[in-house]
Amino acid sequence: MAARIVVTMKIAVCIKQVPTREWQPRLNDSKTWIREQDVSYEMNEPDAYALEEALRLREKHGGEVVVCSAGPARVQTVIREALARGADRAIHVEHDSLGSADAFVIADALAAAMKDEKFDLVLTGLQSDDQGHGQTGVILAERLGIPSSTIIMDVQVEGSSMRVKRELEGGWFQWIVMPLPALLTIQSGINQLRYATLKGIMAAKKKEIRKATVPDGLQPAQQIVGLAVPTRSKQTHMITGAPADAAKELVRRLRDEARAL
Amino acid sequence: MILVIAEQRDGKLNRATWEAIAAAQQLSGAMPISIAVVGATTGGIAQELATASVAGVLVAEHAALDPYTPDAYTGACSALIESVKPTFVLLPHTYQTRDFAPLLAARIRKPLITDVTAINGTGADATFVRPMFQGKLAAQVKPQGGAPALVTIQIGAFRADAAQKGGSAAVKKIDLQIDAAAIRQKPEAPFREAKQAVDLGQAERIVAVGRGIKSQEHIPLAEKLAKAMGAEVAASRPICDNGWLPMERQIGSSGQTVAPKLYVALGISGAIQHLVGMKGSRTIVAINKDAEAPIFEVADYGIVGDLFEVAPAIIAELEKS
Numbered sequence: 001m002a003a004r005i006v007v008t009m010k011i012a013v014c015i016k017q018v019p020t021r022e023w024q025p026r027l028n029d030s031k032t033w034i035r036e037q038d039v040s041y042e043m044n045e046p047d048a049y050a051l052e053e054a055l056r057l058r059e060k061h062g063g064e065v066v067v068c069s070a071g072p073a074r075v076q077t078v079i080r081e082a083l084a085r086g087a088d089r090a091i092h093v094e095h096d097s098l099g100s101a102d103a104f105v106i107a108d109a110l111a112a113a114m115k116d117e118k119f120d121l122v123l124t125g126l127q128s129d130d131q132g133h134g135q136t137g138v139i140l141a142e143r144l145g146i147p148s149s150t151i152i153m154d155v156q157v158e159g160s161s162m163r164v165k166r167e168l169e170g171g172w173f174q175w176i177v178m179p180l181p182a183l184l185t186i187q188s189g190i191n192q193l194r195y196a197t198l199k200g201i202m203a204a205k206k207k208e209i210r211k212a213t214v215p216d217g218l219q220p221a222q223q224i225v226g227l228a229v230p231t232r233s234k235q236t237h238m239i240t241g242a243p244a245d246a247a248k249e250l251v252r253r254l255r256d257e258a259r260a261l
Numbered sequence: 262m263i264l265v266i267a268e269q270r271d272g273k274l275n276r277a278t279w280e281a282i283a284a285a286q287q288l289s290g291a292m293p294i295s296i297a298v299v300g301a302t303t304g305g306i307a308q309e310l311a312t313a314s315v316a317g318v319l320v321a322e323h324a325a326l327d328p329y330t331p332d333a334y335t336g337a338c339s340a341l342i343e344s345v346k347p348t349f350v351l352l353p354h355t356y357q358t359r360d361f362a363p364l365l366a367a368r369i370r371k372p373l374i375t376d377v378t379a380i381n382g383t384g385a386d387a388t389f390v391r392p393m394f395q396g397k398l399a400a401q402v403k404p405q406g407g408a409p410a411l412v413t414i415q416i417g418a419f420r421a422d423a424a425q426k427g428g429s430a431a432v433k434k435i436d437l438q439i440d441a442a443a444i445r446q447k448p449e450a451p452f453r454e455a456k457q458a459v460d461l462g463q464a465e466r467i468v469a470v471g472r473g474i475k476s477q478e479h480i481p482l483a484e485k486l487a488k489a490m491g492a493e494v495a496a497s498r499p500i501c502d503n504g505w506l507p508m509e510r511q512i513g514s515s516g517q518t519v520a521p522k523l524y525v526a527l528g529i530s531g532a533i534q535h536l537v538g539m540k541g542s543r544t545i546v547a548i549n550k551d552a553e554a555p556i557f558e559v560a561d562y563g564i565v566g567d568l569f570e571v572a573p574a575i576i577a578e579l580e581k582s
Binding site: 019021023024025027034103104107129130131132133134135137138139141142143147148149150151166167168169170171172173174175176177178179182187188189219220221222223224225226227228229230231232233234235236237238239240243244246247248250251253254258260261 | 331332355356359360363364366367368371372373374375376388392393394395396397398399400401402403404405406445446447448449450451452453454466472490491498499501502503508509511514515516517518522523530543544545546547551553555557558559560561562563564565566567570571573574575577578579
């Protein structure tokens with residue numbers, strides 16, 4: 001693929017709407033998915049960092065930030081939030097089945113809606129806080145025919161290429177040079193998040209959200225046959241009572257039973 | 262057959278490979294297992310792996326595989342899969358696997374099940390258990406779309422020393438064609454951000470703090486508890502992301518892995534990325550307001566309550582005697 005000289009950047013950010021961290025899981029009757037009517041949702045946290053990184057790149061290089069999300073009608077809430085934080089416009093691939101779809105289906109659905117846009121850079125969070133496959137971004141890159149790199153902690157665009165800092169295990173990092181267009185999956189903590197201002201919220205109401213349909217014949221790559229609260233791998237001794245009593249009992253057990261103090 | 266793709270760098274085997282071998286042996290039923298070693302120079306790794314009770318070890322060496330890039334590894338592994346036609350491909354769930362396995366799955370259009378913590382059943386009927394919703398739920402999943410299914414095995418989910426040995430598997434070289442021009446990433450040498458001033462791996466006791474601490478101004482409470490226990494202070498990733506404690510005090514897959522005598526998790530919910538860094542600790546105490554938090558699954562002692570009440574009470578109790 002010929003390298004593209006980037007004057008201003010056309011950046012896509014893929015965001016997912018996921019249950020809030022405070023949400024207590026409840027299962028549907030067949031115990032294969034969650035009871036969606038009980039759920040309150042928020043923007044997937046790593047995607048929020050990807051959005052912030054896109055906004056910072058636009059501020060530095062000029063261009064536009066397009067938010068892309070695949071999901072039921074409810075995901076409009078996080079799309080509007082992203083627009084309020086400063087994204088320019090959005091693409092919403094809408095279908096009820098996308099709320100519980102796997103990474104292959106989501107990536108294929110996004111790819112179909114995004115391919116004609118010819119983005120210079122596509123950013124996603126490194127994984128979602130719901131199904132957590134950690135695959136959607138990379139599959140999307142392959143479907144768009146562009147290179148990918150994952151778990152990124154810094155992005156420096158230099159003309160038609162960029163230098164990105166990839167996180168390795170145990171406190172190690174590595175710089176990688178790659179051409180544009182490309183896709184990066186962004187690690188939480190890459191930047192400090194901004195929040196929407198009142199002005200941003202008002203402006204978001206006028207921004208364009210293009211609706212896209214799901215292509216026919218998308219094939220899931222896995223099926224959830226059961227969902228359950230995990231079984232404990234250890235016998236946990238739960239200590240109850242008022243804080244002072246619980247503290248006393250804990251300290252006694254740590255000294256006498258576990259010999260850890 | 263089951264193909265296990267070993268992870269190595271500079272001729273040194275990543276120990277998590279043995280965990281993937283143990284998982285493959287549990288999954289196999291009547292299926293034979295082969296282990297593939299992929300890299301530029303793999304040294305004595307093939308001989309080391311041939312001690313496992315498996316059918317064979319395949320060595321796929323190519324200069325274009327050093328340094329690691331997702332494009333070269335995807336090229337090598339798709340050629341390998343094409344030639345040996347496995348039913349399952351197992352990999353350790355490392356950062357390297359997370360980088361190229363989805364690309365490999367997308368390229369060959371086959372299923373990928375990540376982060377697997379347990380396997381039910383054997384052979385083609387097996388289902389794979391993986392965390393979902395930040396570990397609040399465990400899903401049993403089945404691959405769809407034909408063989409091979411790619412499966413990544415969570416670090417620490419299977420025991421490396423449970424891998425059956427005593428084999429003398431044949432080592433076979435495989436010739437690979439890799440188009441070096443198709444490699445789009447140019448990596449530089451790995452580096453460490455700063456010298457690690459604290460080696461939490463040496464700490465006897467650790468008090469680790471998570472999102473439950475709510476704001477930076479409450480960090481001294483954790484420090485006070487640590488002091489009273491004779492412990493080092495550590496944190497889960499979000500605390501370090503916010504800059505409330507330095508990155509070098511982070512526990513988990515992107516930080517340090519520790520196994521102290523005592524680990525106190527203060528307001529940590531226990532996402533899998535954190536658990537892999539601390540679940541080997543001898544005694545684990547979890548203090549969390551959410552009784553359903555996954556951290557309680559690995560805890561020896563648990564207190565469900567407000568850490569702003571419980572932690573001061575523990576400090577007071579320790580100062581009493």
